[in-house]
Amino acid sequence: LETGDVIFVPTHESRVRIAGAVLRPAIYETKPGETLYDIIKAAGGFLPVAALERVKVDRVLPADARTTQTTAHVTIDVPLANGLVPPFRLEDGDVVHVDALTEAAEQYTVAITGMVQQPGNYPWHPGMTLRQLMTLARGPKIGVDLREAEIARLPSDRSKGQLAITQRVPLDSTYLFERDSAGNYLGPPGLSFPAHGTAAEVPLDAYDNVLIFKQPDFELQRMVTITGEVMYPGTYALTSKDERLIGIIQRAGGLTARAYPEGIRFIRPVESRGRININLPKAMKDHRVRDNVIMQPGDSVQIPEYQPSVRVTGAVNAPGSVLYQKGASLDYYISAGGGFAQLAQKGQTSVRYANGEVQTRKKWLFFSSNPQPGPGSEVYVPAKDPNAPHTDYVALVGAIAQVLASTLAIIAIAKP
CATH class of the missing domain: 3.10.560.10 (Outer membrane lipoprotein wza domain like)
Incomplete structure (x- = not known):
């Protein structure tokens, strides 16, 4: 191209839009006579998740086909034979919808719970058996009880409020998948299970819920x-x-x-x-x-090992260890530690015994109770915060005395 060239794009003859599970969903221009097969091929074909049973085509009716009793839009269902697209002719304005497969939660499923490696929901298919479901769940856990299992099945009659019908089905030792090269089971001892081949295959219905039991009282070592x-x-x-x-x-x-x-x-x-x-x-x-x-x-x-000493820590003048003396009181060990420091909170003194138990000094009015340290104990005296606000009792007493003096003066003046 050169400067000043003019590009002319002719008007389209017809256009069709394709959406859904195809490789390149878009709007495509079609030639006369092109079919559904041609438009899907132009879109890159179906994705692996495409539902290959049928395709929907939304079409706008021509003006001469519309009446007051019909809408201008119709949806045409185009079945696919074994995934093959038929030669369905398309018209201008058609919209092709290729559905994707439904999510697993919306499909027919079966569930397995209990003593299996990977409990959960799995897709169901006609002819599915309990053995196949157990294989999908990667076999039983250690401690499984393979004498029988329980299947909860949807009832055919719900008129009496029934939610499920339960049945017990037999199992056998063939459900133990973990084996060595000689075919011997690899696992801990436990209950004996029915011999190989004694349990028939158990067919499953859609939405069955299988419970695999645990051996009674089975657990690994405590x-x-x-x-x-x-x-x-x-x-x-x-x-x-x-x-x-x-x-x-x-x-x-x-x-x-x-x-x-x-x-x-x-x-x-x-x-x-x-x-x-x-x-x-x-x-x-x-x-x-x-x-x-x-x-x-x-x-x-x-x-612990016997420790014939008591440790004194916290707000004392000489923290350290003091030899244990049988019958000695708490005050004895505090005195041996140099006595209380100036900022000591005497009433909060505590004793931590060798077994981890802690007892704190208790005082009420004129009565007090002091814990008695034992071998290996620790006496701890907490300290007051020097920056914390405190009451100035000298100033408080002076203020009270001044108030009392003023009150007495008023009373004396008020007397006749």
Whole structure:
């Protein structure tokens, strides 16, 4: 082209728009005699997700075909024979719609739940069996009960409010897919299942819901940990659901000569229970007491070494450790730590015992209750915030005295 050239685009003879599951949906100019096959070919053909059963064509009726009793638009259903496009002739203004396959949620499906690797909804097809569905779900989990399964099926009669009809179907050991090269099952021991080939194939209907059961009381080992001053510290598997603390200590060889049983730290992570106060000496003397607790998965037991000292920290003049003296009071250890500092909050003094328990000094009017430190304890004296606002009691007393003096003067003047 050169400067000043004029390009002439002739008017179109007819145009057809194609939309939906084709490679290049657009508006195409058609020649006389072109068909539906030609326009789909020009659009690049069907996408893999195209529904190849039928195609819709929206058409505007010519003026001489319109009446007051009909609309100007009609929709023509064009069936496809085995996905082949028929020689359907197109007219100017036609709109071709190629539908896509429906989403999985809108198709016929079946569901499987319970003890399978990948529970969920799967597409259903005529002749589908439970074994095929189990294969799609990648087989059973460890602990599955393959004696039978339950199928919940849609009822044919809902007049009485029934939502589903349930039935139990037999299974057998062939549903255990994890096997070695010799065909032996790879997995933990458990219930014995029916032998190979004893269960018939189970056909499924659309929208069936299959439940694969778990073996009663089946679970992997429950583990607890015991550390510190026992003969054989480590992680132990509980032998039963009612095994207790003393049983675990006995399996760990008992306490060493350096153990301090009063300082036991028992932590239970189940439901975020945290630290639990345990009187271990009492439980060791009498296994029937409540301190001999039933162990739970994840429990942690720590038996500390005997520490014949008490640590004094916080707002004291000489923080440090003081040798434990049996029967000595809280004031004894504070005095050994140099006494209270100037900013000490004396009434908030606390004692953290070796087992993690904390007790705080209590005072009410003329009565007070002081916790008594034990071996391995820590005495903590909190300090006041020097920048926090505080009451000036000298100024307060002076103000009250001035108010009283003024009141007495007014009363004296008011007397006749």
